[in-house]
Each structure stands twice: as C-alpha cells, then as structure tokens.
Amino acid sequence: MGLTGLFLCTFLVVHMIGNLQLFKNDQGLAFNLYAVLMTTNPFIKTVSYLLYLSIIGHAIQGIYLVFKNKQSRPVQYAVYEGKASSTWASRNMGLLGTILLVFIAVHLSDFWFEYKFGHVPYATYATNLTDGEVRLIPTPPDYKQFNKLEETTMITPEGQFKVTIVKDLYLEVAEGFKSPWLVIVYLLSMCAVSFHLYHGFQSAFKSFGINHPKINGIVNFIGTWIFAIGIPAGFAAMPLYFFFK
Amino acid sequence: MSSSKIASKIPEGNLEQKWSKYRSTVPLVNPANKRSLEIIVVGSGLAGASAASTLAELGYKVKVFCFQDSARRAHSIAAQGGINAAKNYQNDGDSVYRLFYDTIKGGDYRAREANVYRLAEVSANIIDQSVASGVPFAREYGGLLSNRSFGGTQVQRTFYAAGQTGQQLLLGAYSGLQRQVGMGAVQMFARHEMLDVVNIDGVCRGIIARDLVSGKLERHFGHAVLLCTGGYGNVFFLSTNAMGSNVTAAWKAHKKGAMFANPCFTQIHPTCIPVSGDHQSKLTLMSESLRNDGRIWVPKRKEDAEAIRAGKLNPNQLKEEERDYYLERRYPAFGNLVPRDVASRAAKERCDAGFGVNKTGEAVYLDFAFNMKYKYGKIEATKKGISNPTEEQLKSLGHEVIKEKYGNLFDMYQQITGVNPYENPMMIYPAVHYTMGGLWVDYNLMTTVPGLYALGEANFSDHGANRLGASALMQGLADGYFVIPYTIGAYLNNEIRTKAISTDHEAFVAAEKAVQDKIDQFLSIKGNKSVDYFHKKLGKIMWDKCGMARNEAGLKEAIEEIKALRNEFWNNVRVPGAANELNPELEKAGRVADFLELGELMCLDALKRNESCGGHFREEYQTEEGEALRDDENFKYVAAWEMLELGNWELNKEDLIYDNIKIAQRSYK
Amino acid sequence: MSEQNINVTLKVWRQRNSQSKGGFETYPLNDVSTDMSFLEMFDVLNEKLIQEGKDPVAFDHDCREGICGMCSMFINGRPHGPKQAVTTCQLHMRSFKNGETIVVEPWRAKPFPVIKDLVVDRSAFDRIISAGGFISVNTGNAQDANAIPVAKDNADESFAAAACIGCGACVAACKNASAMLFVSAKVSQLALLPQGQPERKQRVMDMVAQMDNEGFGACTNTGACSAECPKEISLTNIARMNRDFLAAEITAK
Known part of the structure; x- marks a missing residue:
C-alpha cells in the first residue's frame, strides 16, 4: 500500500510539473508538445504502464483492506468518537480513495482516451524564430488527422518560422473546463486528493517503519505542505484558470 | 514443644548449608517419569506463573487455573515499589545474612529462620532470572541495574521498574508461562475458579473447578496441587487487594485438612488514599516512598480539625506551631520513616482521638510543602545561583x-x-494491604495435606508478623522459580507409580456434588440483601475489631457478630441469575461465604495471641508509651489451626527456634 | 474536595451470552457522587438492579487501580471514557456532567467476542504472546544480571513499551480493530534489550502471523490506538515492528 502510494505521489509531482505548461502564454504549444512526449516516449510509456499497474494495485489492495478491516469488527459501535483520537482523513481513506478512483476514470476518459482514440483536432503553431512569438495559424486542410503522426515540425523555407502541427489537447482542456459541472467535479476531487495525501504520505513512511522524531518533522512538512496543499491547489488552479479565462 | 501433628521438616545442619545441602540431596524424578506426573497450579501470579513455567520446563504436565480472563491479570501486577535481593551491587555491606536478619527482625521474630535464610539465598537468582527473561528494570547511565532503599533496611537492595515493579515481574513470569502454553507443556484454564480440593485416602489428588463462562463444574486430577492464590485481605471488604482476590482456594484446602497459620497477622499499609464515601469499593495504595519527602501531621487543636472536616478551614492556613507532626514527635530517630505497622497505628491513634481531617474524620495529612520549599527548593536555588530566593x-x-x-x-x-x-497536602489513611498469615507449610512448602502445596502470599512462611517492603515479590518468585521445583521432588519421587486417577472416582463425584449443592443453595435462598451488603458488614466488623488494634472484648464480640452475620447470610442473601452462565454475583457469594468463616478464625487467633507483635496489636499488651509489647516467653510460636468443624478449631503450635539471631525488642525511637 | 451529586442516564449494552442478540437498556441513576469511580457507579447500579430483582450488568474488572488491564468499557464512543491516559476503573464521575446520557458498550472486534453484557473474550492476546512474546530462557539458565549492561535509554524505552496492560483499548479504539499497538509493544520491549536479540526475527514473524490468524484488522496508521491507550504506549513501537518485520521477512530462510 505504502509502496504504490508513494510511487503515485512521485507521479503526481511529474504530472504537476508537466501540467504547469497549461499556464504558459503560448496558445498551448508547450502543453501540446508535452502531451506528445508523454504519449510517445518509450521510457515514459514503460513507466506509465507501471503507473497503471500501481493504480490498479493500490485500489485493489485498498478495497481489500477496507473489506478485511470491516470484517474485523462485525458489530459496529452505536457511538464512536473517532475524532477524539484520529484525523477524519485517516479514518476515511477508503472513501477518499474511491472518489479518486472514479475521478481518475473520468479524467482519463475526458483527456487521455479522447487524445488517444477520440477526435482531437490538430492545431498548427508558427513560432517566430527571431522573437519567439507563437501564433496559431490554420491547419493545412490536407493534413490528415488519421495519419498517426501526433506531431509534425518543419522550418519554413525562409527560416523565419518554425511550424508545428500537433494534436490540440490544450483546446480540449480549455473547452472542457468551460463546463461548471466539470470544474466542480475536479475541485471536489482535488479536495479528496488533499485529504488522501495528508494522511497517506506520512502513513506510508510509518508502514515502512520510519517513525522517528528527527524525521517525522520533515515527512509531515512535505506531506502537508507539498502533497496535501501544494499539489491539489496547483491542480485545482487549472480548471479555475480556464473557467475564468 | 511443637505439636506432633506438624513437622516442619527443616533440614539439619548449619543455617548457611541447610538449603544447598538439602537441594543436592532431595530425591529426583527422572525425566521419563516427569512426563507422566501431573501438577495442578491454582493462581497465576508471581508464585503460580513462575512455578508453572519452571515445572513445565522440567518436564511435568502442568495445568494452570485462574479466575481472571488471563494469567497476566493476577494481583501481583499491582505491586509498586520493588523487589529485594541480596546482590550487594551497591557495595554497601549487603549480604544474604543481612537480608535474612532484616526480614526476621522486620517480621518481629515470628518467622522461621531456615525458610527466611533460603529466601535470602535465592533472592539474587531471581534478579538474574528476571533480567534474562526481559524484565526492564531501572538502570543507571552506565547500563547497570539501579537500586533504591526501602523501609526497615539500611542498605540499597531494592530493584525496581519505576512504580510498576510487580507488573514487570509478573509479565516476565507470564511470558515464560505463555511460552510453555504455546509449547503445549502447560494447559491454561483462565476464567476458572477452584471451588474444592479432592482428597483420596488423606492425599490431595485434584480439584473441582468451575468454568466461570459456562458455569460447568469440572474435575481435574493432579499428582500434586499447588495453591498460589494470594492473600485474604479482602475479608476486610476494603483493602488494596483486587476486587476478585479471595481466600476460597486456601479456605477449601483448610476445610479439607490443611492447617491455617497465623491468620490474624495482617499488614496495614499507612499511606493509602482515604475512604471517600459509602460507595467505596477498594482502596488505593500510595507508594511508601512518599514518606521520604512527605511530613505527616494533624492539627494540634481539635477545633481546627473540626473546622477542617466541616470545610471551614484550609489546612494551608494553619501555622507550623499549630500542627502536630506526631511521628516526628513520638519517634524522633526514625520520624516519618518508622515501619508500616507503627506508622499506621499512630495515624489511627490521632484520628480516634478526634484529630482526623477529612469529612469522615479518618485521614491525616502527608505534606510535601516543607520539603518542596526548604529542601529541594533551596538546593535548586543554590545550584542555579539564586542568592535570596523568594518563597514563591x-x-x-x-x-x-x-x-x-x-x-x-x-x-x-x-x-x-x-x-x-x-x-494542598495529601490526605492518607492506613488500609489493609497484605496478609502474612496463610496455609501452614513445611520447609518443602507442603501443607498438612500430602500433595497439597501453598506458595507465595497464600502460605504463612517467611514474613512473620510483619512484612518488609519489597519482600512480597521476592517471596512469590523464590517459591515458584527456585524452591518448589526442587522440593516437590521429595514428594513426587514416591508418586511415579501412581497412575492418573480417573475423575470418575467416587471422591471426585462426591466433591463435585458438594460444590453443586452449595451453588444451588446460594441460588435458592432468594433473600433480599445483596452479597456486597454482607461483605461490607463483615469488613466493618473486622476493621473495627480485628484491624489495626484489637482487644479481648472486641474480638469476642466480633466472633459473635460474625456468627450472626453468617447465619443471616445463609438465610437472606440474594444471588440473582443462574448457575449455568457467567454470574459474577454467584462468584462473589462463594467468596464471601468463605470470608465469613475465615473472619471468625482470624478473631480467634487474635484473641489467643496475648501479645502485640508486628501487624498484630493487642491494646492490652503495650508499653506505657503505647508501643507493642511482645511476649517471647509464651508466644514465640506459629499458630497452626486445624478445623475440626466450623466454629471449632484446634490450635497446633510450631515453636520458633532462633539459633542464629539474638531476639531483641524493636525500637524506632 | 468539591464533591457533589449528579444524575445520569446510562445506556448499557446487555447481552445474555455469546449466542444471543444484545441490545441497549436504559437506566436512570440519581444522586451519583462525583467522587465515585465509574465502576463504583456500576456497583451502585447493580445493587439497584439486584434489589429490583433484575440481572445485574456483567463487566470485567479486578485491581481497580489501573494496572491489571481487566476493565474494558467503551464509554460514549471511546475506550475507557473521555479522559486521557486513564483506565475505566480510574475514571471518576466528576468527568461527567449532571443530566448527561452515558452510552456504555463492550469492546467490539471479531477476535474479542462478547461473553456477556460488557464482558469480552481477550484470550487472543494470550495466544499472540504464546506465539513469541517471550525470551526462551529456562529457570536456572540466567547469568549474573549485571553481566550485560543495557543503555539506560534503551532500558527506559523498553520499559515504556512494557508498561502495556493488555486491556485491548487499542483494538477497541482502532477503526480497523487492529492489534498492532499491543503486539508491537511486546516486540519492541524485547527488541530493545540485548536479551531479546537471538529470537528477534523469529519472534516478530510468529507474533504477526498469530495476530493475523486471530482476525485483527490491518493497521492504517490512524493513531487512535496510541491516543486512547491508558498507558500512552507510543506509535513508534508500531514502526519498529514494521521495520523488524520487513527485515525479518526479507532475510528469512
């Protein structure tokens, strides 16, 4: 549980850094190129399979734990003052995890599935090589969507522009987050991430046997400020950014 | 001359060599035969757990019974202070002889020399064994064991684990016991209460036990039965014993022929939290160590005491000269550190005279303010270089x-x-804590019934008329770890031809029927008073008339009152529920029924002992200053009582012979 | 002493035996002295029930000074009631308000089946100790107690773990009914002492295996066990056990 959990935490950091490209003021070029990298690079592809396995493993193990632990108390208490002795998050990891599993499914079908198998339009960017300015230009009508090429790059003959044709996931994202419902789903899910990691990150260390006053300070700091606040806040900023943009 | 009915079987020879020589010559049982010998151990405290695990290690088949839900709950667990051992780690002049001498003197010369010397001899091995089994005793920075001093001694020989020494030692013995349970060498019967012993042809052959959950009666055969069932302090209802502590096992043995020795020797501990009201169910001990820094006092003027009791006066308002530090006044040499019995009686004397301080009038102050400020405060101020510290x-x-x-x-x-x-100053009052009396045993720890043994607090053997602090743990473990494993061989080597007796034997059937009849009787009385009602009444009689101070008239009254109460009990007790279920009231009824008989014997013993010694203080026998007056001429004996029938006991005397110690009057002035 | 009398309403779990279905009974109790301990309040209740010809409430208790570990009531949603670091027997009625309703339940866990009313069977703990919670040293084997020095810090930490009274409040408090704190306290006590080293790996594997066999839940590090422990046994013991267990599993033959 702790092993897969911590691996998923490292993925979140990478995912966060990548997604920060969304905020770059280049009409989505950097983000779209990042999307290509993530889906085509053989190393990243390998890691991503590991990631899927981790998610599935983490979820299965989590469900098993909840199930087994429920069995360990067949008769429930009539009154249970859990809050007197433990955090809400720590007692509700199963619930939070389930929300996250649903979220991951929604998230993947919205973007990853669309990107891989759906009909994401292509965008064509012209980057001025002298001043770095990026402009969207119409995609050539003869550029086939189904030629399997995620990305084509060429330099114009005069050498002034670099033209990049790429699947426009950025547009998908920008369009998607115009929907208030989707934004709300994402925001709630990020709250779930926050609570899940608030307990999960430091709990993983304890499961590995690391619980010492000298180290606990650092672990709790990272767990709280980076994983329970920083990362969910960063991800939550994205739908809000597009919603209000 | 000792009675011919009892033979203490003390080995010949020099005191120093008695045990080592005997140990090397006591008959052995060969390992193959051990496997077919069955031993029943009743009680799982220090004595029971250590005996059971050690005997199982030797190869015997052992069954252990305890009424609690686990062997780990036995009341040895509540001992706070420590355990004595003549290790002389502090290089302060301690030795086996000194521990022996202190114990005999502390017991006011009413204990057997040979037993106490053996106890002192094996004390060092107990510490080794406990440390090896993982008991985390307190240590110094160098990693070696730490010691502290305790009442009645001038050396530091007490090993401790914070204020939880009993807990740590018991858990050590318990883990050894559970190891044997895991290996199948010990069969554990928790939530089982022994309700009778079974004798066949005058020899103990087993027990009847009740499964407290199902209520079923069970018959268990054993080649030997070891009673490690603790003391009987709960006869007073209020004591520092656990709620379940009882005399039943020992008493049933007594009724089946085992003599009961020195029943009137009870230890009253001076520093307990006073009774707060009628609802009180037990008393809590505050460690004796508090007397090192707390000063004991009551107001000098009765009016002040009355005002305090009425809640009109705060003790802090009384000036130094308005307080009576009565221990310091009466015993300038030992002051607040006089032995337990002396401190207890002095508190009672002041309260009886009307100077008690809580609303019941039965409490004295244990005040730390003086030492807090002028002893430790000043030292700390000096350390910190504060030249003129304020009171604050x-x-x-x-x-x-x-x-x-x-x-x-x-x-x-x-x-x-x-x-x-x-x-605010603490309020304290004496409370029943330990019973030195118990089943009479010989040097082998065998009672007067062959095959029936008593270990630990359940026997009478080592503490005389008063036990020193930190010696109860020592005795329990000495008996279990290092005495019985050897001495039981003297009996069992003759038992190797005895095949396991079927529990269908008529003696088992009859014993079980008697127990069943008693249970049915309890349930059929359907009176209108609860068991606790009778227990409280008995406790009050015992405390008032057979407590810290006794006199002839009071004891005679007490005997009559107990008889009357017993009669009322058997006519008017209400025991709800059924026999075939978990029924705590039924359990209590059985125990209180036995206390109602024991109480009479205690009073009888106290009445017949026309002297004051240790925990037994007869008001008729005191010096002009109110100190105990021992009579070695006429009472230097163990009183071993044989029950002929209820209400009719025969006294058998075992003379105490002191070859190695010169008897002297105790003085703490 | 600010003694006063209060009135409380008790809602107590009553169950005839392990087979029968239990339920709550409500008992109003008046004029309860605030100087009473919680168990003395139950004594008063039982006395009243006996007088009324009813069956008194069965509950486990023995030493009544907070050390034997026998008392085990789940009071208003918490093991041993609302106060920190206190067993039920040391809890006093001054911790409750006049007019308060107090709900009392038995420990709830699959390995702790109810025997009657508030009494549960905790023999699972004994079996875990039997599986490995000891040092294999027969009587007479021991060398001199001072032959092996033990660093004071380790001795103190070992003692702090050994202070566990085996009451089961950790299991009762844990939402998973996990026994990790109990087991790890014994594992830690012995792991911190030189005497415990030879059997260290085998011990932790055997005890954990027995714990799992008994049907206790898995630890999710909520910390409730330690927070509710009357002896304040530290969570670091669980981490130590996890460490030892991982190491033992990896290096086991």
Whole structure:
C-alpha cells in the first residue's frame, strides 16, 4: 500500500510539473508538445504502464483492506468518537480513495482516451524564430488527422518560422473546463486528493517503519505542505484558470 | 514443644548449608517419569506463573487455573515499589545474612529462620532470572541495574521498574508461562475458579473447578496441587487487594485438612488514599516512598480539625506551631520513616482521638510543602545561583523536583480525589494491604495435606508478623522459580507409580456434588440483601475489631457478630441469575461465604495471641508509651489451626527456634 | 474536595451470552457522587438492579487501580471514557456532567467476542504472546544480571513499551480493530534489550502471523490506538515492528 502510494505521489509531482505548461502564454504549444512526449516516449510509456499497474494495485489492495478491516469488527459501535483520537482523513481513506478512483476514470476518459482514440483536432503553431512569438495559424486542410503522426515540425523555407502541427489537447482542456459541472467535479476531487495525501504520505513512511522524531518533522512538512496543499491547489488552479479565462 | 501433628521438616545442619545441602540431596524424578506426573497450579501470579513455567520446563504436565480472563491479570501486577535481593551491587555491606536478619527482625521474630535464610539465598537468582527473561528494570547511565532503599533496611537492595515493579515481574513470569502454553507443556484454564480440593485416602489428588463462562463444574486430577492464590485481605471488604482476590482456594484446602497459620497477622499499609464515601469499593495504595519527602501531621487543636472536616478551614492556613507532626514527635530517630505497622497505628491513634481531617474524620495529612520549599527548593536555588530566593521561587523550584520524583503518584492522587497535591497536602489513611498469615507449610512448602502445596502470599512462611517492603515479590518468585521445583521432588519421587486417577472416582463425584449443592443453595435462598451488603458488614466488623488494634472484648464480640452475620447470610442473601452462565454475583457469594468463616478464625487467633507483635496489636499488651509489647516467653510460636468443624478449631503450635539471631525488642525511637 | 451529586442516564449494552442478540437498556441513576469511580457507579447500579430483582450488568474488572488491564468499557464512543491516559476503573464521575446520557458498550472486534453484557473474550492476546512474546530462557539458565549492561535509554524505552496492560483499548479504539499497538509493544520491549536479540526475527514473524490468524484488522496508521491507550504506549513501537518485520521477512530462510 505504502509502496504504490508513494510511487503515485512521485507521479503526481511529474504530472504537476508537466501540467504547469497549461499556464504558459503560448496558445498551448508547450502543453501540446508535452502531451506528445508523454504519449510517445518509450521510457515514459514503460513507466506509465507501471503507473497503471500501481493504480490498479493500490485500489485493489485498498478495497481489500477496507473489506478485511470491516470484517474485523462485525458489530459496529452505536457511538464512536473517532475524532477524539484520529484525523477524519485517516479514518476515511477508503472513501477518499474511491472518489479518486472514479475521478481518475473520468479524467482519463475526458483527456487521455479522447487524445488517444477520440477526435482531437490538430492545431498548427508558427513560432517566430527571431522573437519567439507563437501564433496559431490554420491547419493545412490536407493534413490528415488519421495519419498517426501526433506531431509534425518543419522550418519554413525562409527560416523565419518554425511550424508545428500537433494534436490540440490544450483546446480540449480549455473547452472542457468551460463546463461548471466539470470544474466542480475536479475541485471536489482535488479536495479528496488533499485529504488522501495528508494522511497517506506520512502513513506510508510509518508502514515502512520510519517513525522517528528527527524525521517525522520533515515527512509531515512535505506531506502537508507539498502533497496535501501544494499539489491539489496547483491542480485545482487549472480548471479555475480556464473557467475564468 | 511443637505439636506432633506438624513437622516442619527443616533440614539439619548449619543455617548457611541447610538449603544447598538439602537441594543436592532431595530425591529426583527422572525425566521419563516427569512426563507422566501431573501438577495442578491454582493462581497465576508471581508464585503460580513462575512455578508453572519452571515445572513445565522440567518436564511435568502442568495445568494452570485462574479466575481472571488471563494469567497476566493476577494481583501481583499491582505491586509498586520493588523487589529485594541480596546482590550487594551497591557495595554497601549487603549480604544474604543481612537480608535474612532484616526480614526476621522486620517480621518481629515470628518467622522461621531456615525458610527466611533460603529466601535470602535465592533472592539474587531471581534478579538474574528476571533480567534474562526481559524484565526492564531501572538502570543507571552506565547500563547497570539501579537500586533504591526501602523501609526497615539500611542498605540499597531494592530493584525496581519505576512504580510498576510487580507488573514487570509478573509479565516476565507470564511470558515464560505463555511460552510453555504455546509449547503445549502447560494447559491454561483462565476464567476458572477452584471451588474444592479432592482428597483420596488423606492425599490431595485434584480439584473441582468451575468454568466461570459456562458455569460447568469440572474435575481435574493432579499428582500434586499447588495453591498460589494470594492473600485474604479482602475479608476486610476494603483493602488494596483486587476486587476478585479471595481466600476460597486456601479456605477449601483448610476445610479439607490443611492447617491455617497465623491468620490474624495482617499488614496495614499507612499511606493509602482515604475512604471517600459509602460507595467505596477498594482502596488505593500510595507508594511508601512518599514518606521520604512527605511530613505527616494533624492539627494540634481539635477545633481546627473540626473546622477542617466541616470545610471551614484550609489546612494551608494553619501555622507550623499549630500542627502536630506526631511521628516526628513520638519517634524522633526514625520520624516519618518508622515501619508500616507503627506508622499506621499512630495515624489511627490521632484520628480516634478526634484529630482526623477529612469529612469522615479518618485521614491525616502527608505534606510535601516543607520539603518542596526548604529542601529541594533551596538546593535548586543554590545550584542555579539564586542568592535570596523568594518563597514563591523556592516553591516553584521545589515543585519541579517533586514532580520529577513522584509525578505519576501525584497524578494518580489527583485523578482519584480531584485534589491537586502540589497545592494542598495529601490526605492518607492506613488500609489493609497484605496478609502474612496463610496455609501452614513445611520447609518443602507442603501443607498438612500430602500433595497439597501453598506458595507465595497464600502460605504463612517467611514474613512473620510483619512484612518488609519489597519482600512480597521476592517471596512469590523464590517459591515458584527456585524452591518448589526442587522440593516437590521429595514428594513426587514416591508418586511415579501412581497412575492418573480417573475423575470418575467416587471422591471426585462426591466433591463435585458438594460444590453443586452449595451453588444451588446460594441460588435458592432468594433473600433480599445483596452479597456486597454482607461483605461490607463483615469488613466493618473486622476493621473495627480485628484491624489495626484489637482487644479481648472486641474480638469476642466480633466472633459473635460474625456468627450472626453468617447465619443471616445463609438465610437472606440474594444471588440473582443462574448457575449455568457467567454470574459474577454467584462468584462473589462463594467468596464471601468463605470470608465469613475465615473472619471468625482470624478473631480467634487474635484473641489467643496475648501479645502485640508486628501487624498484630493487642491494646492490652503495650508499653506505657503505647508501643507493642511482645511476649517471647509464651508466644514465640506459629499458630497452626486445624478445623475440626466450623466454629471449632484446634490450635497446633510450631515453636520458633532462633539459633542464629539474638531476639531483641524493636525500637524506632 | 468539591464533591457533589449528579444524575445520569446510562445506556448499557446487555447481552445474555455469546449466542444471543444484545441490545441497549436504559437506566436512570440519581444522586451519583462525583467522587465515585465509574465502576463504583456500576456497583451502585447493580445493587439497584439486584434489589429490583433484575440481572445485574456483567463487566470485567479486578485491581481497580489501573494496572491489571481487566476493565474494558467503551464509554460514549471511546475506550475507557473521555479522559486521557486513564483506565475505566480510574475514571471518576466528576468527568461527567449532571443530566448527561452515558452510552456504555463492550469492546467490539471479531477476535474479542462478547461473553456477556460488557464482558469480552481477550484470550487472543494470550495466544499472540504464546506465539513469541517471550525470551526462551529456562529457570536456572540466567547469568549474573549485571553481566550485560543495557543503555539506560534503551532500558527506559523498553520499559515504556512494557508498561502495556493488555486491556485491548487499542483494538477497541482502532477503526480497523487492529492489534498492532499491543503486539508491537511486546516486540519492541524485547527488541530493545540485548536479551531479546537471538529470537528477534523469529519472534516478530510468529507474533504477526498469530495476530493475523486471530482476525485483527490491518493497521492504517490512524493513531487512535496510541491516543486512547491508558498507558500512552507510543506509535513508534508500531514502526519498529514494521521495520523488524520487513527485515525479518526479507532475510528469512
């Protein structure tokens, strides 16, 4: 549980850094190129399979734990003052995890599935090589969507522009987050991430046997400020950014 | 001359060599035969757990019974202070002889020399064994074991684990026991209460036990039965014993022929939390160590005491000259550190005279304010270089030291009483704590019934008329770890031809039927008073008339009152529920029925002992200053009582012979 | 002493035996002295029930000074009631308000089946100790107690773990009914002492295996066990056990 959990935490950091490209003021070029990298690079592809396995493993193990632990108390208490002795998050990891599993499914079908198998339009960017300015230009009508090429790059003959044709996931994202419902789903899910990691990150260390006053300070700091606040806040900023943009 | 009915079987020879020589010559049982010999151990405290595990290690088949839900709950667990051992780690002149001497003297010369010497001899092995089995005793920074001093001694020989020494030792013995349970060498019967012993042809052959969950009666055969069932302090209802502590096992043995020795020797501990009201169910001990820094006092004027009882006066308002530090006044040499029996009686004397301080009038102050400020406060101020500390500064500096030394005890006091002992003096009062008397045993720890043994507090053997602090743990483990494993061979080597007797034998059937009849009788009385009602009444009689101070008239009255109460009990007790279920009231009824018989014998013993010694103080026998007056001429014996029938006991005397110690009057002035 | 009398309403779990279905009974109790301990309040209740010809409430208790570990009531949603670091027997009625309703239940866990009313069977703990919670040293084997020095810090930490009274409040408090704190306290006590080293790996594997066999839940590090422990056994013991267990599993033959 702790092993897969911590691996998923490292993925979140990478995912966060990548997604920060969304905020770059280049009409989505950097983000779209990042999307290509993530889906085509053989190393990243390998890691991503590991990631899927981790998610599935983490979820299965989590469900098993909840199930087994429920069995360990067949008769429930009539009154249970859990809050007197433990955090809400720590007692509700199963619930939070389930929300996250649903979220991951929604998230993947919205973007990853669309990107891989759906009909994401292509965008064509012209980057001025002298001043770095990026402009969207119409995609050539003869550029086939189904030629399997995620990305084509060429330099114009005069050498002034670099033209990049790429699947426009950025547009998908920008369009998607115009929907208030989707934004709300994402925001709630990020709250779930926050609570899940608030307990999960430091709990993983304890499961590995690391619980010492000298180290606990650092672990709790990272767990709280980076994983329970920083990362969910960063991800939550994205739908809000597009919603209000 | 000792009675011909009892033979103490003390080996010949020099005191120093008795045990080592005997140990090397006592008959052995060969390993193959051990496997077919069955031993029943009743009780799982220090004595029971250590005996059971050691005997199982030797190869015997062992069954252990305890009424609690686990062997780990036995009341040995509540011992706070420590365990004595003649290790002389502190190089302060301790030796086996000195521990032996202190124990005999502390017991007011009413214990057997040979037994006590053996106890002192094996004491060192107990510490080794406990440490090896993982008991985390307190240690010094160098990693070696730490010692402290305790009442009645001038050396530091007490090993301890904070204020939880009994707990740590018991858990050590318990883990050894559970190891044998895991290996199948010991069969454990928790939530089982022994309700009778079974004798066949005058020899103990087993027990009848009740499964407290199902209520079923069970018959168990054993080649030997070991009673490790603790003391009988709960005859007083209020004591520092656990709620379940009882005399039943020992008493049933007594009724089946085992003599009961010195029943009137009870130890009253001076520093317990006073009774707060009628609802009180037990008393809590505050460690004796508090007397090192607490000064005991009551107001000098009765009016002040009355005002305090009425809640009109705060004790802190009384000036020094208005307080009576009565122990310091009466015993200038030992002051607040006089032995337990002396301190207890002095508190009772003041309260009886009308100077008691809580609303019941039965409490004295144990005050830390003086030492907090002027002892520790001043030392700390000097350490910190504060030249003219204010009273407030002294108090807060001393507060820290007191907290460091006694913090957990102060917290416990506040938890129970709701009073902050850092700001107000503690209130304490004596309470029944330990019973030196018990089943009479010979040097082998065998009772007067062959095959029936008694170990630990359940026997009478080592503490005479008064037990020194930190010696109960020592005795329990000595008996279990290092005495019985050897001495039982003297009996069992003759038993190797005895095949296991079927529990269908008529003696088992009859014993079980008698137990069943008794249970049915309890349930059929359907009176209108609860068991606790009778227990409280008995306790009051015992406390008033057979407690800290006794006199002939009171004891005679007590005997009549107990008989009447017993009669009322058997006519008017109400035991709800059924026999075939978990029924705590039924359990209590059985125990109180036995206490109602024991109480009479205690009074009888106290009545016949026309002297004052140790925990037994007869008001008729005291010096002009009110000190105990022992009569070695006529009472230097163990009183072993044989029950002929209920209400009719025969006294058998075992003369105490002191070849190695010169008897002297105890003086703490 | 600010003694006063209060009135409380008790809602107590009543169950005839392990087979029968239990339920709550409500008992109003008046004029309860705030100086009473919680168990003395139950004594008063039982006395009243006996007088009324009813069956008194069965509950486990023995030493009544907070050390034997026998008392085991789940009071208003918490093991041993609302106060920190206190067993039920040391809890006093001054911790409750006049007019308060107090709900009392038995420990709830599959390995702790109810025997009657508030009494549960905790023999699972004994079996875990039997599986490995000891040092294999027969009587007479021991060398001199001072032959092996033990660093004071380790001795103190070992003692702090050994202070466990085996009451089961950790299991009762844990939402998973996990016994990790109990087991790890014994594992830690012995792991911190030189005497415990030879059997260290085998011990932790055997005890954990037995714990799992008994049907206790898995630890999810909520910390409730330690927070509710009357002896304040530290969570670091669980981490130590996890460490030892991982190391033992990896290096086991």
